[in-house]
Amino acid sequence: MHDEDKPSPPASDAARSVGTVDLVRIDPAGADREELIAFMTGEVFPFHVGMRPTLEQVEDGIAAGRYRDEDNDSFWIDHVEHGRIGFLRFEEISDGAPLFDLRLASAWRGRGLAKQVLVQAAEHVFTTMPDVDRFEGQTREDNRAMRHVFETCGWVQEAYYREGWPVAGGEPLGSVAYSILRRDWVSGEVTPLRWS
Secondary structure (H helix, E strand, O other), rough: OHHHOOOOOOOOOOOEEEEEEEEEEEOOOOOOOOOOOOOOHHHHOOOOOOOOOHHHHHHHHHHHOOOOOOOEEEEEEEEOOOEEEEEEEEEEEHOOOOEEEEEEEEOOOOOHHHHHHHHHHHHHHHHHHOOOOOEEEEOOOOOOOHHHHHOOOHHHHHHHHEEEEOOOOOOOOOEEEEEHHHHHHHHHHOOOOOOO
């Protein structure tokens, strides 16, 4: 893909859109506080370390800046046909290689929407963070759907951390790490991984 083939980012940084998905920036300590709390505590996220955040955990996270500060920024995921379908947070932004936390509402899982969100997330990172050259993500080894999304979107598996993902009430599982490089995002071609 060439630069001229990529959509230009919209003038407003409040919402960015690629295709059918918009990212709408959240005001976690203000106007979006109650909706954020309701979403995070009202859903079960089976492939996350915190599968069901409590009211106290979400409120503490808001107060600590985990949803918005110099290292974190959060967005609603709005679909043009379906409305609000989930939440996306960019983490470790100041490290120069941000990670993301993607949480789709249960009603919208398994419908192929995560691919659109991941494409939009990479678009956001590489068009609004000029110093970032790599964007990272991790998932649990048994989250086959998300692993497929990473691969379909041109992300490269870079690591497999054995027993690196804690599971409440169970044995730890493997954590699988992926990334996409800016040059791969620009060119549409995947830079091969060299293991030795």
